[in-house]
Amino acid sequence: MTKRIISGVQPTGNLHLGNYLGAIRRWVDIQKDYQCLFFLADLHAITIAQDPEKLRSSVRETAAAYIACGIDPKKSIIFPQSTIAEHCELAWILSCNTPMGWLNRMTQFKEKAGKDKEKAPLGLYSYPVLMAADILLYKTTHVPVGEDQKQHIELARDIAGAFNREYGVEFFPLPEPVIGAEAARIMSLRDGTKKMSKSDESEYSRINLTDDADAIALKFKKAKSDMEEGMSYAQNRPEAANLLSIYAALKGISKEKALEECQSLNFSAFKGQLTDVAVAHLSPITQKMRELLASPDYIDGILKEGVQKAAEIAEKTMGEVKDLVGFLKL
Numbered sequence: 102m103t104k105r106i107i108s109g110v111q112p113t114g115n116l117h118l119g120n121y122l123g124a125i126r127r128w129v130d131i132q133k134d135y136q137c138l139f140f141l142a143d144l145h146a147i148t149i150a151q152d153p154e155k156l157r158s159s160v161r162e163t164a165a166a167y168i169a170c171g172i173d174p175k176k177s178i179i180f181p182q183s184t185i186a187e188h189c190e191l192a193w194i195l196s197c198n199t200p201m202g203w204l205n206r207m208t209q210f211k212e213k214a215g216k217d218k219e220k221a222p223l224g225l226y227s228y229p230v231l232m233a234a235d236i237l238l239y240k241t242t243h244v245p246v247g248e249d250q251k252q253h254i255e256l257a258r259d260i261a262g263a264f265n266r267e268y269g270v271e272f273f274p275l276p277e278p279v280i281g282a283e284a285a286r287i288m289s290l291r292d293g294t295k296k297m298s299k300s301d302e303s304e305y306s307r308i309n310l311t312d313d314a315d316a317i318a319l320k321f322k323k324a325k326s327d328m329e330e331g332m333s334y335a336q337n338r339p340e341a342a343n344l345l346s347i348y349a350a351l352k353g354i355s356k357e358k359a360l361e362e363c364q365s366l367n368f369s370a371f372k373g374q375l376t377d378v379a380v381a382h383l384s385p386i387t388q389k390m391r392e393l394l395a396s397p398d399y400i401d402g403i404l405k406e407g408v409q410k411a412a413e414i415a416e417k418t419m420g421e422v423k424d425l426v427g428f429l430k431l
């Protein structure tokens with residue numbers, strides 16, 4: 102079976118180092134060998150209230166980030182999810198075959214819905230079915246994501262299996278999560294036990310892809326540290342372990358090698374070294390993003406091409422799905 106890859110990021114602003122190291126940077130290598138689709142998950146973004154103007158600019162900003170990080174629009178298909186209506190259409194059909202019990206197990210819903218689940222929107226609850234539709238619509242086989250999305254992809258596998266069984270076919274391939282070994286879960290700079298996240302209130306919890314050198318230096322300086330000597334991955338030192346992992350991932354070296362290089366440094370000297378590595382790595386990306394964002398027409402042109410290519414695949418799958426389900430085609 103040929104591999105087909107899909108992945109996406111919610112365009113909700115504050116694209117950060119976790120999104121980059123856990124997902125986007127890994128896509129850059131994968132696109133060399135496989136057909137890839139990378140989309141802007143704007144339908145997912147509105148599961149939480151969004152300002153329409155900000156959403157529009159975030160879609161362009163996230164597309165610019167993909168390209169600035171090295172996604173090649175000539176090789177890979179880049180498009181906003183909402184432009185392909187089949188995502189929603191397939192999500193509905195799949196939802197008719199997805200037991201609620203499966204959705205009740207989703208940890209991300211529990212975290213995002215908070216204490217008052219009765220008030221949480223239906224879209225937040227059914228979100229993983231839309232995600233399964235994103236993946237299955239293109240008959241995708243592999244999904245490169247950070248660890249926090251693993252459960253959703255396992256659910257997409259179950260949903261694909263349920264559909265195939267229901268209609269007695271081997272129609273959807275069962276997609277596999279592809280989680281990186283080195284940076285699967287980048288943690289907050291303020292609390293090494295919490296995931297780095299776009300929605301954290303503290304700007305100091307994350308390095309954004311739009312941060313300049315001064316902001317990066319300040320954020321690492323203020324990052325939580327401990328009083329132990331040297332650097333290590335010890336379990337009781339989550340902040341040291343997180344920063345070392347970031348260092349390794351940015352330098353493209355193993356965690357062991359990063360430890361070898363830095364174990365004798367004290368926390369503040371290490372932070373200085375990490376800042377240098379981060380600035381050297383991220384500043385060309387930030388610069389390229391700025392240039393791209395100055396030409397929104399260029400970005401829109403790339404997205405339009407992506408939409409055309411994605412639509413071809415999506416329409417074909419959807420036609421086949423409708424035949425299987427028994428809808429009239431008039």
Ligand code: TYM
Pocket residue numbers: 107108109110111112119120121122123124142145231232235236244245246247248249250284285286287288296297298
């Ligand atoms: P989102 O927007 O939350 O995150 C985008 C990607 O970044 C990864 N990620 C992280 N990786 C490591 N450490 C972190 N702290 C960190 N935070 C985020 C995520 O795992 C993800 O790979 N539901 C998805 C978007 C989506 C999608 C899909 C992805 C919608 N449909 C279909 C793949 C296939 C999401 O909200 O990602």
